[in-house]
Amino acid sequence: MANTILIKNIDSLITCDENENVFENINIFIENGVIKSIDNNIYDADEVIDGRHLYVYPGLINTHHHLYQTFTRNLPQVQKMELFPWLCTLYEIWKGIDSEVIYYSSLVGMGEFLKGGCTTCFDHHYVFPQSAEDTLIDTQFDAASLLGIRMHASRGSMSLSKKDGGLPPDSVVQSIDKILYDSERVVKKYNDNSEYSMRRVALAPCSPFSVTAELMKESAKLARKLGVRLHTHLAETKDEERFTLEKVNMRPLKYMESLGWIGEDVWFAHGIHFNDEELNLLSKTRTGIAHCPISNMKLSSGIARIPDMIKLDIPVGLAVDGSASNDGSNLLEELRVCYLLHRLQASNNAPTAYDILKLATKGGAKVLGRDDIGEISIGKAADLFMINKNRIELVGTGYDPKSILGTVGFKNSVDYTIANGKIVVKDGKLVSLDEENLSYDANKYIEKLINKI
Secondary structure: OOOEEEEEEEEEEEOOOOOOOEEEEEEEEEEOOEEEEEEOOOOOOOEEEEOOOEEEEEOEEEOOOOHHHHHHOOOHHHOOOOHHHHHHHHHHHHOOOOHHHHHHHHHHHHHHHHHOOEEEEEEOOOOOOOOOOOOHHHHHHHHHHHHOOEEEEEEEEOOOOHHHOOOOOHHHOOOHHHHHHHHHHHHHHHOOOOOOOOEEEEEEEOOOOOOOHHHHHHHHHHHHHHOOEEEEEEOOOHHHHHHHHHHHOOOHHHHHHHOOOOOOOEEEEEOOOOOHHHHHHHHHHOOEEEEOHHHHHHOOOOOOOHHHHHHOOOOEEEOOOOOOOOOOOOHHHHHHHHHHHHHHHHHHHOOOHHHHHHHHHHHHHHHOOOOOOOOOOOOOEOOEEEEEOOOHHHOOOOOOHHHHHHHOOOOOOOOEEEEOOEEEEEOOEEOOOOHHHHHHHHHHHHHHHHOOO
16 A cells, blocks of 8 residues: 655745755655655645645755764763863763663664654764674664664774774774674675665774774775775864874875775765865765764864865765764754854855755765755655744744755754655654653663763
8 A cells, every 4th residue: 555645735845956946835745755746736645734834845864973972962071072082081981882772872863863854864883892782783773763764874893992002992892803794794684775775884994093904994895895885084183183194104084095995985974174185085086074063163173174075076964973072963953053154164155054955965865875865856765854934933034945944043843754755753753652751761771871880
């Protein structure tokens, strides 16, 4: 039986399609997870939504996150730290994570995403304590399935501990053999490269200061053999730059290039400290960047050169980064902060609010290697969210609906989120679970984690 939705008489439909269409008083018909028509026709449907007062946008796409960090938000001891001391402090907590922490932190983080209009989540999980189960990524996919979000997970990794010159403690690093074995297992079990896929996997060694060169090389070989993408942190801080110059006598991007870590199947998180030559190399090789403005600000890491990247046609997506450096999982908030940050830094050369919306939709799709999501058009996946314009905080904003999310901003729960043609948020609430019970259970496991210290 067909699963169909008709959204009729939409006030404003912001498509982010190739023609930048913004339609008024229009209908969308969805069938089996796919957008079948955008016109003024009325179709029989299992569910009909009255869109008379709704602004409709493509589902947002997050290109870098650490869901487990949802359980270490707002800790007072790290609020004035930069990246390296921040990491060293939090590793002492994170080495206590287990499958319960992963499951509930994933539900909380991805639930927060859906309530903020984000329909695709990429998560970079790289902490595998020796005391934890071997199925942490499996647990994340279970959480994503319950919520109904489109999930790109990574089999992350760390192999360079403190005793070998890295940052993480011994208890959270693994051998190369174990990492590669489990990477192949996770890819073969979960990665689905078909159109409209709800599950994909990337291989993602953590960073230049927590993995060996051998692991980077072998991960790249394995990813290309299995047909999946590659991801890591890069050029996030000057400390990282000093680390690679001291250890291998190369700047971070040159080091990655020497390891085979560059090209259309690679994207880096942060990408703040690139020079002109490096930006040109990213552009030439079509290597992507996940831009994390709030995290970059909180950790005093710097401001990425997003206006220059856009001019050079470097693939750029928007991201929240981990909830311990954000401290949230709200791409709507990220969108407005991104717009304002670059207005401050670049003035008239900054991207417009609508440009930032496109980074959070089509840009994210490109970074994740997808052409079936990121816009509202016929034949694309039915991933979208809707906001009722008749709210006090949106009074007087209706002259340019495509820019509202950047200029005015909207941080509340959206009215509807549809992912893969299914309503997953309705009237601002998650459809699949009780949020109050989830909050209670999650806080219980947070207390258990913190008490392990």
